[in-house]
Amino acid sequence: MPNVVLGEHPSPADIHFLPIVDMNPSDKSCVLSTLLFIVNQAKLLNIEMPCVTFDQPLWIKAVEVVDSEALNIVCGLEVFHMTMSLLGSIGNVMSGLYEALKICYGPQAVSQIMSGKAFA
Numbered sequence: 001m002p003n004v005v006l007g008e009h010p011s012p013a014d015i016h017f018l019p020i021v022d023m024n025p026s027d028k029s030c031v032l033s034t035l036l037f038i039v040n041q042a043k044l045l046n047i048e049m050p051c052v053t054f055d056q057p058l059w060i061k062a063v064e065v066v067d068s069e070a071l072n073i074v075c076g077l078e079v080f081h082m083t084m085s086l087l088g089s090i091g092n093v094m095s096g097l098y099e100a101l102k103i104c105y106g107p108q109a110v111s112q113i114m115s116g117k118a119f120a
Contacts, residue, residue, distance in 0.1 A: 019037075025058060039072065051073070052073060
């Protein structure tokens with residue numbers, strides 16, 4: 001972040017549209033070309049290792065592409081999917097938690113929460 005905030009900046013109302021990738025997102029060449037674009041833009045901003053956030057299906061493909069191409073980029077999992085994964089793993093490990101939450105939320109809601117399928 002310090003690399004990006006140094007120097008002159010446009011006004012807050014200045015809007016720049018980024019290019020749209022008109023390709024199938026499930027195609028690994030689409031993911032690769034997008035990641036290479038991000039790496040090149042990061043070099044222009046003197047960012048050594050950019051961090052990109054994906055939803056779960058694209059994250060899996062992006063991690064595979066980053067590993068196979070040895071790209072210097074960090075692929076993060078979107079907060080929604082990370083929370084679902086965390087709740088699902090807690091639900092599998094801590095079965096006693098199910099009984100405690102069932103008193104507050106009811107058995108149907110808790111089964112959905114602890115499986116990682118629903119949260120608020």
